[in-house]
Amino acid sequence: MPERLLKREATYYFRAKYPADLQHLFKAGDRWKSLGTKELADAKLKVRVESVRFDAEMAELRKRLSEPPKASLTRSEIDGIAAAYFHELMAEDEEHRSQQLSDREFEAKEQSFDIVSPEARKNAARGNVEPFRDEFDDWLVSNGHKLDHQAPVYREVLNRMLREFVRHLDAVAQRQAGDPVDTPPAPTPADTGPTLRELIKAYLSDPAASRNSKTLMTYTIVFDALAEIVGESKPARDITRADCERVRDVLQMLPSNARKKYPDTPLLMAVELGAKDGAPVLGPGTVNNYLNNLAALFNWGQETWRIERNPAKGLSVHDPVPAGKKRDSFPADALPKLFQSPLYTGCKDDESGYAKPGPNRPRRGRFWVPLLSLFHGLRLSEACQLHVADVQVIEGVSVLLLSDELPTDMDTADRKRIKTAAGRRYVPLHLELKRIGFLEFVEDARKAKRTRLFPEIAKDAHGYYSQFSKWFARFLDKAGVKTTKITFHSFRHSYRDALRRAKTPRDVVQALGGWASQGTDDDYGSGLEPPYLAEYVGKVEFADLSLRHLHAEKSK
Incomplete structure (x- = not known):
C-alpha cells in the first residue's frame, strides 16, 4: 500500500x-x-x-x-x-x-x-x-x-x-431539512506572482547574465534598500512608483561606502548614522547608477513575464555635471610633469620609492600602463590585464589584441575582462612605444614564459585592479597634477582629443578606442585593416610632450 x-x-x-x-x-x-x-x-x-x-x-x-x-x-x-x-x-x-x-x-x-x-x-x-x-x-x-x-x-x-x-x-x-445545498469549490488563490525576494533571487541567478562580485554588490545595495522599505515578502507586481521614489530619496541621503563604514547595519539606519557623523553622501551619478540597476530588475521581470510593469522606469535624480564632463583630458602641462617624474627619469624603485629620485629605471606595469593608455586610450583594466600573447604581428603590423577570448595556454583565473563588445578589438602599436622599447619588453616576457605582461599588478576580490587605480591617484598627486576631474580615465579623453586633432574618421575612432558604434552600418563588414589603422595611430601626438629621455633606455 x-x-x-x-x-x-x-x-x-x-x-x-x-x-x-x-x-x-x-x-x-x-x-x-x-x-x-x-x-x-x-x-x-x-x-x-x-x-x-x-x-x-x-x-x-x-x-x-x-x-x-x-x-x-x-x-x-x-x-x-x-x-x-x-x-x-x-x-x-x-x-x-x-x-x-x-x-x-x-x-x-x-x-x-x-x-x-x-x-x-x-x-x-x-x-x-x-x-x-x-x-x-x-x-x-x-x-x-x-x-x-x-x-x-x-x-x-x-x-x-x-x-x-x-x-x-x-x-x-x-x-x-433535506434541501440539496452544494459545497462551493475551494477558492483558488490569486496568482500574485513572485515576491520581491523571489524576483531578486531569480534575476541575480539568471544563467543568461554574467556578473562579477562587485557588480552584484552594486545591485544588492539598491535591492536591499527597496526590501527594507516595502518588505521582501511583498508581491513584486504590487510595488509602486511611490515605493521606488522612496528608494531614490534614501539613496540621496546614503553615505558613500555605507557598507564599509557601517557594516551589518540596515541602510535606513546607515542614513541616520551618516547624518550624525556628517559623512559625505552618494553623488548624483552614483545614485542614478543604482536607480538604473533597480529599473533593470523590473525590466527583466517584465521581459520574463513575471510582472506587468516597471515602476522604476526612467527614475533618476538631476545630475548638474553631464556624463562627458565628469572627467577632463590632461591639461597641456600635466603630461610633461607625469613623464618627467622619478618613475620615468630615475627612482629608488617602482614600489614605495617610485616618487623618490634614484639611480634605478624599472620597467614594469607602473611604467608601461600609463604609456599604453596615453597612446592607445586603453581603459585601466584593458592595460593591466594584457597577456604576452596579446602582442602580435598582423599583416606586417605590430598590434595589441584586446578581447575576452581565453587562449588555450591560460588558466581560467587569467580570463580577461573587456567592458563592452566594442572593446574587443586590435590596435596597431604606436611608434613611440616601439622607440621606448615595448617590443623588447614583450620579448623578454615571452622568453621568461610569462602569461601576463604585468603579473605584479594584482586584482582585488571583485576582479578589478583597484589597487593600481589607487596607486595612480597617489602618483597624480605626487606629480602635482591631481584634480577632482583628472583620473586614469583622463588618458582616454586625451587620446580621443588627439584623434580629433588628426581629423580621424568616425569609424576609425570607434575601432581604435573601442567606443560603441552610433549606427547599424557599423555592424557590417570585416573591419579595418591594420596598416590603415596604423596610419591614424601614428598621427596621435601630444604637444609639449617629449619622451626622448626614454628612447635610449631599453627594457630591463
Whole structure:
C-alpha cells in the first residue's frame, strides 16, 4: 500500500501526519481525507496528487509563518479568506453526511444547531466576535494568515468570518431539512506572482547574465534598500512608483561606502548614522547608477513575464555635471610633469620609492600602463590585464589584441575582462612605444614564459585592479597634477582629443578606442585593416610632450 493511503471499510483515504514544527496549528495529529473511490488503482493516483497538495500547503504555511504579521489586506484578500473559511465549514459538514449519519448523529447536529444558531446571530448583529476569537485565530494561523492584532484589518477579518459562520449555519439548516445545498469549490488563490525576494533571487541567478562580485554588490545595495522599505515578502507586481521614489530619496541621503563604514547595519539606519557623523553622501551619478540597476530588475521581470510593469522606469535624480564632463583630458602641462617624474627619469624603485629620485629605471606595469593608455586610450583594466600573447604581428603590423577570448595556454583565473563588445578589438602599436622599447619588453616576457605582461599588478576580490587605480591617484598627486576631474580615465579623453586633432574618421575612432558604434552600418563588414589603422595611430601626438629621455633606455 502506498504511503499515506489507507482503506476504511470499502473507501480509500488520504492520511498524512502534520509536521512536528506545525503540529501546534492543528487540532488533530494528522489529516484524513476521503479519496472518493473504492478502486485501488484509482486511489493510488489520487493519493499522489493529494500528497503533493499537502506538502505544498505545509511549505507555504512555513513560509507565511516566517513572515512578519500583516497590518493590511486588500479587499480581494479578505474575500479570499472568507470564501476559504466558508468552504471548509461546508466541506466538513458534507464529509460527515457522506458517511451516512446515524440517528444519534443527526439528532446531535439538530440540537447543536438549535443552541448555536441563535447565539451566533445575536453576536453577529452586535459585531461581537469575542466568543469566537480563539476559534477564528486558530483557523487563521493554521491556514497561514498572520495578522497584526493591533491593526484594524484584524477585527474586520474576524467580523467577516463571523458572518460566514452564520451563513454556514443557514446552509446546514437547509441540509437538515433535506434541501440539496452544494459545497462551493475551494477558492483558488490569486496568482500574485513572485515576491520581491523571489524576483531578486531569480534575476541575480539568471544563467543568461554574467556578473562579477562587485557588480552584484552594486545591485544588492539598491535591492536591499527597496526590501527594507516595502518588505521582501511583498508581491513584486504590487510595488509602486511611490515605493521606488522612496528608494531614490534614501539613496540621496546614503553615505558613500555605507557598507564599509557601517557594516551589518540596515541602510535606513546607515542614513541616520551618516547624518550624525556628517559623512559625505552618494553623488548624483552614483545614485542614478543604482536607480538604473533597480529599473533593470523590473525590466527583466517584465521581459520574463513575471510582472506587468516597471515602476522604476526612467527614475533618476538631476545630475548638474553631464556624463562627458565628469572627467577632463590632461591639461597641456600635466603630461610633461607625469613623464618627467622619478618613475620615468630615475627612482629608488617602482614600489614605495617610485616618487623618490634614484639611480634605478624599472620597467614594469607602473611604467608601461600609463604609456599604453596615453597612446592607445586603453581603459585601466584593458592595460593591466594584457597577456604576452596579446602582442602580435598582423599583416606586417605590430598590434595589441584586446578581447575576452581565453587562449588555450591560460588558466581560467587569467580570463580577461573587456567592458563592452566594442572593446574587443586590435590596435596597431604606436611608434613611440616601439622607440621606448615595448617590443623588447614583450620579448623578454615571452622568453621568461610569462602569461601576463604585468603579473605584479594584482586584482582585488571583485576582479578589478583597484589597487593600481589607487596607486595612480597617489602618483597624480605626487606629480602635482591631481584634480577632482583628472583620473586614469583622463588618458582616454586625451587620446580621443588627439584623434580629433588628426581629423580621424568616425569609424576609425570607434575601432581604435573601442567606443560603441552610433549606427547599424557599423555592424557590417570585416573591419579595418591594420596598416590603415596604423596610419591614424601614428598621427596621435601630444604637444609639449617629449619622451626622448626614454628612447635610449631599453627594457630591463
